[in-house]
Amino acid sequence: MTKIDAHAETAAGRGSRAPRCLIDRRDFLLASGATTFTVWVTMNAGTAHAEKVPAKVATYPRMKVAKLSQLEADTPVDFSYPDDGAYAESFLVKMGVPAGGGIGPDRDVVAFSYTCTHQGGGMQETYSGKTKSLGPCPLHLSTYDLRRHGILISGQAYQSLPQVLLELEGDDIYAVGIFGLIYGRFDNLQG
Numbered sequence: 001m002t003k004i005d006a007h008a009e010t011a012a013g014r015g016s017r018a019p020r021c022l023i024d025r026r027d028f029l030l031a032s033g034a035t036t037f038t039v040w041v042t043m044n045a046g047t048a049h050a051e052k053v054p055a056k057v058a059t060y061p062r063m064k065v066a067k068l069s070q071l072e073a074d075t076p077v078d079f080s081y082p083d084d085g086a087y088a089e090s091f092l093v094k095m096g097v098p099a100g101g102g103i104g105p106d107r108d109v110v111a112f113s114y115t116c117t118h119q120g121g122g123m124q125e126t127y128s129g130k131t132k133s134l135g136p137c138p139l140h141l142s143t144y145d146l147r148r149h150g151i152l153i154s155g156q157a158y159q160s161l162p163q164v165l166l167e168l169e170g171d172d173i174y175a176v177g178i179f180g181l182i183y184g185r186f187d188n189l190q191g
C-alpha cells in the first residue's frame with residue numbers, strides 16, 4: 001500500500017465551497033505501479049475543518065501480451081484483460097494499415113474486446129483482414145471498424161467496441177488500459 005500526502009483546495013474559482021483534492025502527476029505515476037493503492041488527501045486544507053482521509057484508487061494492470069516481432073499480419077492473438085473474469089476475452093492484431101490507437105512503427109497494431117457491446121455476443125473468429133473489422137456478431141450482426149477505434153459499422157449495437165490501450169517497450173507489447181466500458185460490467189476493473 002502506498003501512502004501519499006496530497007494537496008487540497010476549495011473550488012473558490014467556481015464560486016463553490018465544495019472541497020477539491022489534488023495529487024501531483026509525479027506522485028500519481030509513482031504510485032500507479034500497483035493495481036490498487038491508497039492515497040491520503042487533505043480535505044478543506046487551510047481551514048479549521050482540515051482533515052486527512054484515505055482514498056482508494058484503482059489502476060489498470062500493465063500486462064505483457066505479445067511480442068511485436070512474432071505477430072503475423074491479420075492473425076489475432078488472444079488474451080484476457082484486465083483480468084480473467086467475465087467478458088475479459090480480448091485480442092490484438094497487426095492489420096498492416098495505420099489505425100487509431102495503433103502502435104509499432106506502422107501504427108497498425110491494435111487491441112480490442114471480443115465482446116459485442118449490444119448484448120454480449122462473443123465475436124471470436126470473426127476478424128476480417130479484408131475489411132479490418134470485427135463481426136458480424138453471431139447474435140444480431142453488429143460489425144465494428146478496427147481502424148477507427150472500434151466504431152460501429154452496422155448492426156444493433158450503439159456503442160463502439162472497447163479498445164485495449166497498448167504500449168510498446170522494445171519488442172514487448174503491454175496492455176495498459178481500456179477505452180470504453182466492457183459489456184456486462186459497471187466498472188472495467190470489477191470483473
Ligand code: FES
Nearest residue numbers: 116118119137140
Ligand atoms: S449481441 Fe452483438 S449485435 Fe446483439
